[in-house]
Amino acid sequence: MTAPTALGTxxxxxxxxxRTHRAFLRFTVRGLTDEQATRRTTASQLTLAGLVKHVACTEATWADxxxxxxxxxAATTPEVWAQEWVLQPGETLASVLASYEEVAARTDELVRTxxxxxxxxxxxxxxxxxGAVRSARRTFLHLVAETAQHAGHADILRESLDGQKTMG
Known part of the structure; x- marks a missing residue:
């Protein structure tokens, strides 16, 4: 159980x-080159770098x-959504991880305030x-689920890439 803090439990x-599920996702891509992070390792189109980028974009949109x-x-068209899954020219694993850190800091500030x-x-x-309505609380719970789900996907992709396991 988490101890109560000045923020409240x-x-x-x-x-x-x-933070825990973000750390799982980041840990999964540790030590990878851009080539490894963009390699398809299963029958799906998913890549490790693409998952990190998608989670960052999703978190930014839901926090907003x-x-x-x-x-x-409003700006999330099918074309924009499709680009969330693939590194674009000039993007690297390091750049999407840095973007993810910025998004996470903004979200954390919102959770606090x-x-x-x-x-x-x-x-x-x-x-x-x-007619569905979502509270900020439920939005943040959705981000937990989204991040955890994709961290699990990333674990499978990483194990398929080089045998490394994140979660077990």
Whole structure:
């Protein structure tokens, strides 16, 4: 159990859990070259660098949603979403990890300061129930799930690449 802090147990737990799963993801790509991080190692299109980039982009968008609501998703077209999974010219594993650190710092600051009950309607999309609303709290819980899920994917990709295991 997390000890209560000046932030309160709930915020401290959210921060600790986000940090834990981010660390799993970052640990999975330790020591890799850009070539290794962009290599497909399974039947899927996923790569380790692509997963890190996608998680960073997803976290940035959802953190923005916690503040601004559905307009945070306005720029997320299918083309933009597809680019989240692939390093673009000039991008490296190091650059997406640095971007991820910046995104994480912003999210952590929001977890420390935002009203966790602040809620916004979700944008219209086939995967959201019509009229659904999400609080900042639930948004951060979604980020925990998203990060943990993709850290697990990354573990499989890394093990397929060179036998290294992150989570066991």
């Amino acid at each position: 709930e915020r401290a737990d959210l921060l600790e859990t986000l 949603f916690a503040v601004r609501g559905a307009e945070a998703f 935002i009203d966790l009950d602040l809620s916004h309607p979700l944008p219209e999309a086939p995967w959201f129930e019509p």
